[in-house]
Amino acid sequence: MKKILITGIAGFIGSNLADRLVAAGYEVIGIDNLAYGLREQVPQAVQFHQIDIRSKEIYPLFEGVDAVFHLAAKNSLPDCQRDPVETLDINATGTANVFEAARRAGVKKVMYAQSSAVEEGDERLKGFYAISKVADQMIDEGYKAAFGLTTIALRYFNVYGPRQDYRRNPPPIMTKFALQLLKGERPRLFEDDDRNARDFIFVDDLNDFHLQCLQDDRVDNRMFRLGSGKSTSVKEVFACLKKVSGSPLEPIIERRPDNSDFQKAVTLADISAAQALGWSPKTNLEDGLRKLVDYLRNEKEKGNIV
Ligand SMILES: NC(=O)c1ccc[n+]([C@@H]2O[C@H](COP(=O)([O-])OP(=O)(O)OC[C@H]3O[C@@H](n4cnc5c(N)ncnc54)[C@H](O)[C@@H]3O)[C@@H](O)[C@H]2O)c1
Structure with a gap:
């Protein structure tokens, strides 16, 4: 794994991950439409593209990429409630477009952000943010079944x-x-x-596991709760x-x-699956x-x- 693409790179988790990958010597390509993220948070060494994940123009950017971290999303809960259609368009259709770009380019693995919102009870599941994240899980299953795409679902709890x-x-x-x-x-x-x-x-602990995913094939096609x-x-x-x-x-x-x-x-995250692979929050x-x-x-x- 040498060339890594991050969607949502100008945001909180994406920009911290980019710093870590650049420091570890990876070549990093970043996508963000800057709807929430900030350009100045993207490290200089990154090849940055201001583009929407829903655009078909992202496809050529995936050529030659070994692994993808798909983090771009609309994830402010009040914003998601105000605009369900755009939430599903970005978080579900956008995810399908990223998976499509990855499978067309023959990307080896796609790590994508799930959320603990999908397991916080029936009321939470009525919110459009959670609905969009449940849809992602189903899209993931579809891409695995139809195209054999290797995915790793990362179910984050509250990251800070x-x-x-x-x-x-x-x-x-x-x-x-x-x-x-x-x-x-x-x-x-x-x-x-x-x-x-x-x-x-803490975000660095999350990123420890992200880096492990690049090196450790035991994670492939599994879901990990990260808290x-x-x-x-x-x-x-x-x-x-x-x-x-x-x-x-x-x-x-x-x-x-x-x-x-x-x-x-x-x-409370059951982090035993990630711990069994040697990871632990520090x-x-x-x-x-x-x-x-x-x-x-x-x-x-x-x-x-x-
Ligand atoms: N922060 C948390 O506590 C937490 C918890 C659970 C899940 N997550 C998930 O982790 C991922 C990253 O979250 P974050 O906290 O870094 O959020 P963030 O808002 O800081 O970053 C998301 C980035 O995605 C970009 N983006 C949004 N829509 C886009 C689009 N259509 N095209 C291209 N880029 C777009 C934004 O501009 C932003 O930079 C998200 O998928 C989120 O749902 C986060």
Whole structure:
């Protein structure tokens, strides 16, 4: 494996992965339409193409590529709910187009991003983001059956770290709290946020497994859940962020409204399949959140956060 193509390369996970692949000596080609991602996050050494994954013009870019990481997606849940048709167009039809490009070019393996949203219960599965990710699994099965495409489904839980999209409204929970603390604002927590717990994985740990996928054929045609293997409550996240940011601020504690769409979701990834292949998440919450806070502080100093 020498030449690697990443879709969604200008985004959070894609740009961090590109850094790792370039550092490891791979030749990297990147695709992104910059709908959410930022051009400056793509490393210089990458051959970058600003193009939509739904376009047939992506096909020639896959020629000579050994492996693909398909990460491009519309993945802000409120955005997905606002526009179901575009969500399915990008996340399902776009995925089919990437698989099609890969099989036409004879790519050896395609790693693609699934989401824990597909296993977070019936209510979550009614959301268009989850629906689009379920569709991806079916498209994957179709491409394996019809064309023998080698795929690896990577079911990410809550990924966090530098370059997570803080411009999004609302930003992901860790970034939202960190931004508020850095701006001197008190985050709002709900009384029951000690029971509102999710499995958070630091982006470098995720990328350790991505790199392993390139070298290890035992992963082929399988699905892996990628998380830390621990559930951390929103209250614990706040406490840890307060510690690493050195903020004196206490949260405002509120009662959760009765009409809230809160699903009391406690997520916990069963990471045994990836662990059995020698992978393990290494970053503890405090170290990961320190890196996130350092990144946001730096963005604030550059004037990108006001
Ligand atoms: N971050 C998480 O916690 C998480 C959890 C589960 C699954 N995922 C999945 O991982 C993948 C990467 O997520 P991320 O957090 O890096 O998101 P991100 O939004 O930071 O990156 C996605 C990138 O895809 C690009 N993109 C969107 N539509 C496109 C299109 N039509 N054509 C070309 N490029 C397009 C965006 O511009 C962006 O740069 C996504 O598939 C997402 O659904 C992420």
